[in-house]
Amino acid sequence: MKTLEQKIQDSETRVFKVVFPNTTNHYDTLFGGMAMYLMDEVAFMTATRFGRKKMVTVSSKKIDFNQPIPADTIIELVGKVVKVGRTSLEVEVEIFVEEMYSEDRRSAIKGGFTFVAINEDKVPVPVL
Amino acid sequence: MKTLEQKIQDSETRVFKVVFPNTTNHYDTLFGGMAMYLMDEVAFMTATRFGRKKMVTVSSKKIDFNQPIPADTIIELVGKVVKVGRTSLEVEVEIFVEEMYSEDRRSAIKGGFTFVAINEDKVPVPVL
Amino acid sequence: MKTLEQKIQDSETRVFKVVFPNTTNHYDTLFGGMAMYLMDEVAFMTATRFGRKKMVTVSSKKIDFNQPIPADTIIELVGKVVKVGRTSLEVEVEIFVEEMYSEDRRSAIKGGFTFVAINEDKVPVPVL
Amino acid sequence: MKTLEQKIQDSETRVFKVVFPNTTNHYDTLFGGMAMYLMDEVAFMTATRFGRKKMVTVSSKKIDFNQPIPADTIIELVGKVVKVGRTSLEVEVEIFVEEMYSEDRRSAIKGGFTFVAINEDKVPVPVL
Amino acid sequence: MKTLEQKIQDSETRVFKVVFPNTTNHYDTLFGGMAMYLMDEVAFMTATRFGRKKMVTVSSKKIDFNQPIPADTIIELVGKVVKVGRTSLEVEVEIFVEEMYSEDRRSAIKGGFTFVAINEDKVPVPVL
Amino acid sequence: MKTLEQKIQDSETRVFKVVFPNTTNHYDTLFGGMAMYLMDEVAFMTATRFGRKKMVTVSSKKIDFNQPIPADTIIELVGKVVKVGRTSLEVEVEIFVEEMYSEDRRSAIKGGFTFVAINEDKVPVPVL
Numbered sequence: 001m002k003t004l005e006q007k008i009q010d011s012e013t014r015v016f017k018v019v020f021p022n023t024t025n026h027y028d029t030l031f032g033g034m035a036m037y038l039m040d041e042v043a044f045m046t047a048t049r050f051g052r053k054k055m056v057t058v059s060s061k062k063i064d065f066n067q068p069i070p071a072d073t074i075i076e077l078v079g080k081v082v083k084v085g086r087t088s089l090e091v092e093v094e095i096f097v098e099e100m101y102s103e104d105r106r107s108a109i110k111g112g113f114t115f116v117a118i119n120e121d122k123v124p125v126p127v128l
Numbered sequence: 129m130k131t132l133e134q135k136i137q138d139s140e141t142r143v144f145k146v147v148f149p150n151t152t153n154h155y156d157t158l159f160g161g162m163a164m165y166l167m168d169e170v171a172f173m174t175a176t177r178f179g180r181k182k183m184v185t186v187s188s189k190k191i192d193f194n195q196p197i198p199a200d201t202i203i204e205l206v207g208k209v210v211k212v213g214r215t216s217l218e219v220e221v222e223i224f225v226e227e228m229y230s231e232d233r234r235s236a237i238k239g240g241f242t243f244v245a246i247n248e249d250k251v252p253v254p255v256l
Numbered sequence: 257m258k259t260l261e262q263k264i265q266d267s268e269t270r271v272f273k274v275v276f277p278n279t280t281n282h283y284d285t286l287f288g289g290m291a292m293y294l295m296d297e298v299a300f301m302t303a304t305r306f307g308r309k310k311m312v313t314v315s316s317k318k319i320d321f322n323q324p325i326p327a328d329t330i331i332e333l334v335g336k337v338v339k340v341g342r343t344s345l346e347v348e349v350e351i352f353v354e355e356m357y358s359e360d361r362r363s364a365i366k367g368g369f370t371f372v373a374i375n376e377d378k379v380p381v382p383v384l
Numbered sequence: 385m386k387t388l389e390q391k392i393q394d395s396e397t398r399v400f401k402v403v404f405p406n407t408t409n410h411y412d413t414l415f416g417g418m419a420m421y422l423m424d425e426v427a428f429m430t431a432t433r434f435g436r437k438k439m440v441t442v443s444s445k446k447i448d449f450n451q452p453i454p455a456d457t458i459i460e461l462v463g464k465v466v467k468v469g470r471t472s473l474e475v476e477v478e479i480f481v482e483e484m485y486s487e488d489r490r491s492a493i494k495g496g497f498t499f500v501a502i503n504e505d506k507v508p509v510p511v512l
Numbered sequence: 513m514k515t516l517e518q519k520i521q522d523s524e525t526r527v528f529k530v531v532f533p534n535t536t537n538h539y540d541t542l543f544g545g546m547a548m549y550l551m552d553e554v555a556f557m558t559a560t561r562f563g564r565k566k567m568v569t570v571s572s573k574k575i576d577f578n579q580p581i582p583a584d585t586i587i588e589l590v591g592k593v594v595k596v597g598r599t600s601l602e603v604e605v606e607i608f609v610e611e612m613y614s615e616d617r618r619s620a621i622k623g624g625f626t627f628v629a630i631n632e633d634k635v636p637v638p639v640l
Numbered sequence: 641m642k643t644l645e646q647k648i649q650d651s652e653t654r655v656f657k658v659v660f661p662n663t664t665n666h667y668d669t670l671f672g673g674m675a676m677y678l679m680d681e682v683a684f685m686t687a688t689r690f691g692r693k694k695m696v697t698v699s700s701k702k703i704d705f706n707q708p709i710p711a712d713t714i715i716e717l718v719g720k721v722v723k724v725g726r727t728s729l730e731v732e733v734e735i736f737v738e739e740m741y742s743e744d745r746r747s748a749i750k751g752g753f754t755f756v757a758i759n760e761d762k763v764p765v766p767v768l
Contacts (some may be wrong), residue, residue: 013656014654014655014656015654015655015656015657016653016654016655016682016685017655018681018684018685020543027182027184031168031169031276032168032172032184032185032188033164033165033166033167033168033169033172034165036161036164036165036168036188037161037162037164037165038161039161040159040160040161040164041159041161041658042656044160044161044658045656045658045714048714048740049714049738052740052741052742052743053741054155054741056155056160056193056196057160057193058192058193059190059191059192059193060160060164060188060190060191061190062187062188062189062190063187063188064186064187065184065185065186065187068184074685074688074689098689100688100692101692101693101694102692103692141272142270142271142272143270143271143272143273144269144270144271144298144301145271145301146297146300146301148415159660169274170272172274173272173273173274173330176330176356177330177354180356180357180358180359181357182357202301202304202305226305228304228308229308229309229310230308231308283438283440287424287425287532288424288428288440288441288444289420289421289422289423289424289425289428290421292417292420292421292424292444293417293418293420293421294417295417296415296416296417296420297415297417300416300417310411312411312416312449312452313416313449314448314449315446315447315448315449316416316420316444316446316447317446318443318444318445318446319443319444320442320443321440321441321442321443324440397528398526398527398528399526399527399528399529400525400526400527400554400557401527401557402553402556402557404671425530426528428530429528429529429530429586432586432612433586433610436612436613436614436615437613438613458557458560458561482561484560484564485564485565485566486564487564539694539696543680543681544680544684544696544697544700545676545677545678545679545680545681545684546677548673548676548677548680548700549673549674549676549677550673551673552671552672552673552676553671553673556672556673566667568667568672568705568708569672569705570704570705571702571703571704571705572672572676572700572702572703573702574699574700574701574702575699575700576698576699577696577697577698577699580696
């Protein structure tokens with residue numbers, strides 16, 4: 001059987017994405033709402049792949065948009081379980097930005113999401 | 129000239145939306161990331177219509193997803209300026225859910241977003 | 257119980273929207289078909305929120321695209337019930353354009369949509 | 385050189401489309417606004433391919449949604465120039481519905497769109 | 513009853529499309545993946561309209577992207593059945609590019625797709 | 641400086657994605673064209689992150705859709721450089737399917753894409 005460490009490692013979830021013009025705002029940087037959309041999607045997959053149970057978003061923590069993400073870059077979102085409660089867990093998602101034509105890579109946004117595991121009747125159940 | 133009260137009133141920004149199947153997850157409720165996307169868009173319009181200056185999202189505050197929003201309902205997002213600093217302001221966005229075939233209406237999600245006004249050189253400028 | 261006046265007032269439906277690049281054509285103005293799409297969506301919500309019954313679009317009236325709507329503006333669509341028949345009703349939708357960085361606001365497009373209220377068997381039923 | 389007849393024939397513009405679930409409303413039929421969106425896009429291509437000049441939508445005529453278009457059918461939109469003025473022209477678009485698993489095909493919606501040919505300065509110019 | 517020739521002719525499926533900015537990559541040409549998406553959709557409609565049975569994509573053949581397709585052109589995709597087996601068939605899809613403001617038209621991409629006809633239990637059945 | 645081995649390892653590009661209803665066809669499995677769209681996007685990012693130069697898709701190899709990918713699963717696309725020429729390179733993309741609520745994971749689709757590195761004048765240049 002897997003250890004908690006192993007489950008956390010195996011459920012790490014990565015998504016690369018080109019910042020195409022149809023995801024940017026009129027400043028030509030990734031629209032903040034789109035960043036949140038992508039982060040929640042990655043967080044949801046991380047939580048589900050950790051618990052292999054139905055998971056619902058309960059809350060998002062404060063998210064700082066430290067750095068604008070310009071169009072025509074490649075971003076990687078990395079989701080990782082950082083806290084495990086009885087029926088809830090917390091996932092942290094970090095967005096890295098890579099220039100297309102250089103090896104430059106830096107962290108741009110970090111955010112936390114809390115999920116609760118539920119059964120068919122939408123009653124909270126143990127995540128493990 | 130408009131008073132601050134008047135500017136806040138005039139910049140209140142409302143968006144109704146049908147929760148169509150293409151915005152829901154596999155539990156048939158509005159996908160959390162989609163809710164955040166819509167909230168940020170409304171917050172951005174509220175901030176811009178208040179200051180009539182370029183506004184960038186600096187951070188989102190903790191958002192509680194108290195109630196799932198089922199498919200085939202109508203939601204209204206209401207954005208309102210709740211705090212005005214020198215170069216920044218805070219917008220609160222609330223999502224209400226209405227049943228389609230009854231007068232039932234209730235609050236489902238509330239969240240706060242902080243914006244900074246910037247000039248062409250991306251330097252913060254007074255919001256008023 | 258609500259008067260007709262009250263029901264019309266309460267069902268007024270407003271939608272603000274940023275004209276992002278992904279909704280514009282190659283003249284950098286809002287694509288006509290997208291305007292019609294948004295108008296029908298607002299008309300549908302207005303009709304449903306008025307009657308709280310299933311509503312289907314029966315026809316759209318002549319729509320004049322008096323003024324092109326440039327990218328990087330904010331539009332507001334306002335839907336209002338303007339005629340109430342026995343099993344049908346008519347909704348008028350007007351689109352206003354606001355500059356982002358000035359208080360300038362003007363009417364751009366106006367259109368009418370007719371809806372019929374139907375029951376589960378798709379048979380027309382009284383709207384009130 | 386082409387005759388008018390020939391130009392009309394050559395500019396006829398056809399678009400087949402599967403009515404996938406992400407284009408339908410909660411009655412599981414093609415959303416009216418989506419039908420209008422597709423019709424305007426076909427009308428625009430027909431007008432442009434006829435005149436080979438910049439064309440802008442001036443107005444849409446009354447559109448009757450005679451028949452709902454169910455999900456999981458295939459539709460064909462056919463655009464045809466039906467009237468040619470000096471600086472404007474009129475395009476008629478008809479939508480046909482085909483069952484997927486039978487040869488059944490019928491007309492569902494018909495609508496007219498008026499376009500004006502413009503030059504770089506957005507001044508109307510002769511369509512021919 | 514229709515001959516094979518007639519069935520092939522009747523199932524030819526055409527789709528015109530404006531290459532709007534939201535379908536292009538950062539070189540301002542149609543994104544390769546989007547071309548494949550559109551080709552598979554046309555191939556699927558051609559196969560279904562030929563056999564009037566459930567069809568599933570089994571494979572795509574080598575596709576050469578001979579010519580980039582610039583933004584602000586009009587493309588036409590033409591799907592045609594080119595081989596008919598017992599339970600499978602092959603569809604060829606060709607993409608033509610038309611300049612908007614001249615009669616210039618040329619072939620840009622060609623690709624083949626193989627489909628199998630299946631019944632309710634997902635078992636292959638004769639296409640004819 | 642990095643070895644070729646290292647560059648191949650570092651450019652491996654992974655994308656997880658929930659198969660939401662809006663990406664499926666009417667058989668409730670991932671639409672073939674959507675799979676190709678996603679594969680080309682991953683292949684493009686892999687090629688760009690390997691060469692850090694402008695890359696254009698030249699061709700896709702035969703793609704076998706061995707296994708339908710059902711809705712409500714999680715897929716992972718993995719892109720890897722498998723051949724390096726002077727001005728071209730080949731990327732292989734494999735799609736794995738994971739059940740949401742079990743550890744079950746299997747390979748579903750594999751495909752190859754060829755890219756050419758180009759400079760500002762669209763002339764092929766060495767990839768390394």
